[in-house]
Amino acid sequence: MLMQNKGQSMVEFALVMVLFLSVVFTIMDFAIMFFVNQTMQHAVREGARLAVTGKTVSGADRLSTMTTKIKEQSMGFYDKNSPVRAPVVSKQKLGVFDNISGTPVTGSPGASQDLITVRLDYSWPLMTPFIRPFFTGGKYSFTVKSTVVNEPF
Numbered sequence: 764m765l766m767q768n769k770g771q772s773m774v775e776f777a778l779v780m781v782l783f784l785s786v787v788f789t790i791m792d793f794a795i796m797f798f799v800n801q802t803m804q805h806a807v808r809e810g811a812r813l814a815v816t817g818k819t820v821s822g823a824d825r826l827s828t829m830t831t832k833i834k835e836q837s838m839g840f841y842d843k844n845s846p847v848r849a850p851v852v853s854k855q856k857l858g859v860f861d862n863i864s865g866t867p868v869t870g871s872p873g874a875s876q877d878l879i880t881v882r883l884d885y886s887w888p889l890m891t892p893f894i895r896p897f898f899t900g901g902k903y904s905f906t907v908k909s910t911v912v913n914e915p916f
Contacts, residue, residue: 806836
């Protein structure tokens with residue numbers, strides 16, 4: 764009688780383990796999505812904080828200086844999915860600045876005392892096949908923004 768039940772427990776273990784690991788990896792995927800979102804929000808906020816001062820690195824304009832700051836503060840996530848390294852992820856745009864009227868400012872992040880919004884559109888590929896169908900293209904796409912007023916400079 765005992766010999767006939769050996770395979771049953773192995774099959775039950777396999778079925779339960781698949782379900783358990785699916786839940787664990789789904790939780791991990793949502794945790795990573797939240798972490799990437801918060802990290803990119805922090806990076807954009809730090810870039811905007813630098814842009815409002817009007818300071819630049821020697822030989823660069825304010826937009827380039829701000830972009831460099833965002834890349835530094837993103838813990839490598841910006842470079843991981845930038846259009847240069849991963850052409851599939853083409854939704855990442857940096858440097859969309861809006862003044863209070865909503866007109867895009869392309870040359871620089873606004874003038875002294877302007878209200879600017881720094882926006883970054885970003886996509887993060889998901890690792891769990893169970894939740895990929897719920898996201899367009901199997902990627903978590905989000906936008907982070909930071910609105911600041913330029914200091915007098």
